[in-house]
Amino acid sequence: MKKIIPFLLVAALTACGQSETPLNATNSKARIPTVEELAANPEHLKELRLQCKTDRPKLGDTICDRVAEATRKRFYGDRDTPYTPPKQSPKF
Template sequence: MNRIMLFTLAVALTACGKSPPAETVEALAANPTRLKELREQCKTDRAKVGDELCNRAAEATNRRFFGDGKTPYTPPKEQPKF
């Protein structure tokens, strides 16, 4: 009987935990309209949106701007003429 109560308590406490935001960095980076509206919401009311989601939006913006980091830098063969 005690094992059943302990198991029930563990399940109840697990269900009450904070769930992570459904939007991942990859999903936000792939959807620029959602990313734009989320960035606006973070600017106006960050406390309501939440720090974790705003940080994900910032990381998605960085990934869209900088790329995935897999493309190496290749300088031009000729020197620029100023």
């Protein structure tokens, strides 16, 4: 029993091959747009969001994180607008 456990451990680790590295900007030398550029171009942002949903390992985490940040920035805005509560409280 003492000899079989290390053997099973070695067999399990050997069976696990090296994972493929994602293709990102450091590997492909592609230019990654900034968050501001993505937020300014909603059509390109929409395309990249769809690609990140369907094939994130191919695009890489860097660009998908920037796409998510640009989407959040477009949704929330610059947060310069202060909160103004309604004059009358709602009746439940």
